[in-house]
Amino acid sequence: MIVQIYSLTTVDDVHACSNAGVDHVGVAAGNQDLPASISNEEARTLFEATSDRMRTVALTVETDVDEILDYAEAVDPDILHLCPDVDALTVEQIREINEALPKSMDVMRALDVVDGAVDIAEQLDSVTDWFLLDTATDAVEGIGASGETHDWSISRRIVEATETPVILAGGLSPENVTEAVEAVDPAGVDSYTHTSAGERRKDPEKVRAFTEAARAGSE
Numbered sequence: 001m002i003v004q005i006y007s008l009t010t011v012d013d014v015h016a017c018s019n020a021g022v023d024h025v026g027v028a029a030g031n032q033d034l035p036a037s038i039s040n041e042e043a044r045t046l047f048e049a050t051s052d053r054m055r056t057v058a059l060t061v062e063t064d065v066d067e068i069l070d071y072a073e074a075v076d077p078d079i080l081h082l083c084p085d086v087d088a089l090t091v092e093q094i095r096e097i098n099e100a101l102p103k104s105m106d107v108m109r110a111l112d113v114v115d116g117a118v119d120i121a122e123q124l125d126s127v128t129d130w131f132l133l134d135t136a137t138d139a140v141e142g143i144g145a146s147g148e149t150h151d152w153s154i155s156r157r158i159v160e161a162t163e164t165p166v167i168l169a170g171g172l173s174p175e176n177v178t179e180a181v182e183a184v185d186p187a188g189v190d191s192y193t194h195t196s197a198g199e200r201r202k203d204p205e206k207v208r209a210f211t212e213a214a215r216a217g218s219e
């Protein structure tokens with residue numbers, strides 16, 4: 001079970017995730033107008049502090065293809081996480097982005113899990129390397145950082161209908177992640193709100209508890 005944790009802002013956060021056995025660490029680089037955004041330079045410093053077994057993820061809510069590619073080049077994550085609204089990037093644009101990136105860099109497309117999300121996932125199945133099945137909120141730009149769960153039965157249908165590995169997100173916590181894993185059977189799980197201590201710091205105990213509970217769900 002892959003465990004992905006957002007949004008890291010300090011090297012201490014990286015060490016807390018590493019000590020807890022987290023696999024993917026995510027940042028909102030590029031000084032975006034998001035709660036835990038950091039600069040590209042800060043993001044690269046955090047990535048240098050990761051252990052060899054961890055993969056780095058960087059999100060963008062940008063919708064312009066050239067701007068997205070510039071961001072990917074500047075931050076150089078292992079996984080580029082696209083989280084503008086679903087209709088803001090076409091299938092062809094995501095294909096274009098993925099083909100323009102270095103082969104070693106994956107694309108993760110966030111989807112807002114609502115009615116119709118299964119059809120959208122099927123259309124995107126061949127152009128993205130990962131799905132991040134999430135919950136959107138009007139309070140934050142893009143898809144995610146809501147702290148709210150969605151209808152896990154729709155996420156389960158996406159897991160069954162597509163080949164792309166799914167990371168489940170949206171309101172997951174140490175208390176509900178075991179049940180979520182059992183309900184959806186994803187390749188991985190993600191948390192921001194309920195493993196944080198305020199908007200800009202991770203809570204090491206919550207990160208550890210989340211990681212253990214996620215893996216318990218897949219045993």
Ligand SMILES: O=C(O)c1ccccc1NCC(=O)[C@H](O)[C@H](O)COP(=O)(O)O
Nearest residue numbers: 006007143144145146147170171192193
């Ligand atoms: O981290 C952010 O600031 C952020 C902003 C906008 C979209 C996504 C963002 N984070 C990336 C994630 O994928 C979150 O970890 C995911 O949405 C889960 O959020 P939560 O429901 O708060 O656990």
